[in-house]
Amino acid sequence: MRVVGFIGPSGSGKSHRATWVARERDIDFIIDDGLLIKGNSIVAGTSAKKEKTKIGSIRRALFTEESHAEDVKRALKLYKPEAILILGTSDGMVESIAKKLELPNVTEKIYINEVASELEIRQAMYTRKEQGKHVIPVPTFEIKKDFSGYFLDPLQIFKRKGKGSYQLVGEKSVVRPTFSYMGSYTISDYTIYQIIEYVVSNIEGVARISRFRAENHPDGIYIDMDLVLIYGYVIRPLLAEIRKKVTEEIEKLTALNIKTMNITVKSLIVEKKEPAN
Structure with a gap:
């Protein structure tokens, strides 16, 4: 199995570009924030964005809970992917996830500044900091049942086909996790x-x-x-x-x-x- 790391600071746009990076390198599987994703579907794991605290989110993304790691390991054994893309904020994080999930060593690393401009990275980080928005690289309908009560927005990605013509190439989801807010909210x-x-x-x-x-x-x-x-x-x-x-x-x-x-x-x-x- 070929294991590729996709690395960049938190909020720099990794999840937004993950599907494109994977497609460019013939990778069908992505590990992002506690989820194992195949194409447009979540096949195993629990999203770190459901955690109530930032610390809880980090622990979830690192698969520190044994049952969570086992769930993803079972799926990996079932699907037997030829290649997998692991998203992380550092080299160490990507390598730690690979070790926790008993994957081979990370043989290739891609950094966010190799696929996004400095302006795009700054814009992504501003959106994360000011609006608390996080991207999950699957369509909204795929995560809707797991994020009941969260504010979800579909994010459609288009590719220019010609003058004034665009083709829809994928959809991602924008979620605002609980830990991105000051306090919490309830609906009676x-x-x-x-x-x-x-x-x-x-x-x-x-x-x-x-x-x-x-x-x-x-x-x-x-x-x-x-x-x-x-x-x-x-x-x-x-x-x-x-x-x-x-x-x-x-x-x-x-x-x-x-x-x-x-x-x-x-x-x-x-x-x-x-x-x-």
């Missing part, structure tokens, strides 16, 4: 209820919510609600519309991932018709 279950009540009350065919329950878990929120509908509307399409609109608004306004949403129609009411003049 009642806030979730108020958003859903507003959405549902504006859907034609729904009378009201008769029961509501929300549970916030690390992988997302679990919602149970009973509805009273208006007689005369086709129920299945109506419930599909409710599910779609509720999911869109909750994810847009709170960044929370809805893991499950159970909707029960408890009763129907008949609207009184206004007498004809």
Whole structure:
């Protein structure tokens, strides 16, 4: 197995350029911040960006927890990659990760200043310092379930094909970890209820919510609600519309991932018709 290190200071743009660097060198696997990534998919590991403290994030990235390291080692044995790119802030970090995961010695090292200009590195570090943004080199849909409650932004990468013409070559995700903020934030279950009540009350065919329950878990929120509908509307399409609109608004306004949403129609009411003049 060929092991290549990609090295640069924290926030200098390594994760942003990792996919391109790997593709240029025919490398299919990347190790970045505790994750083993193959192409656009996370195949093993836990992201260091989920840690609540910076120290915890560093420990996660270095695979100091045995169960975390074992998870990635099992995946490496299963996939048997021909080459792998390890991201790190120093030569020592890259070599330490390779040793921890029982990989061969790092035979090639690429430094961020070899693939990015000084201006690009400064801009990346400014964004990290001032806005707390971190890049994960996989599409947003791939990490959404694992980063419920975090602020996620898709970052699409284009390549110029000609004058005024661009081709989408990949997507990465921008995440703002807890340790990038001063303090923490919480969103109460009642806030979730108020958003859903507003959405549902504006859907034609729904009378009201008769029961509501929300549970916030690390992988997302679990919602149970009973509805009273208006007689005369086709129920299945109506419930599909409710599910779609509720999911869109909750994810847009709170960044929370809805893991499950159970909707029960408890009763129907008949609207009184206004007498004809």
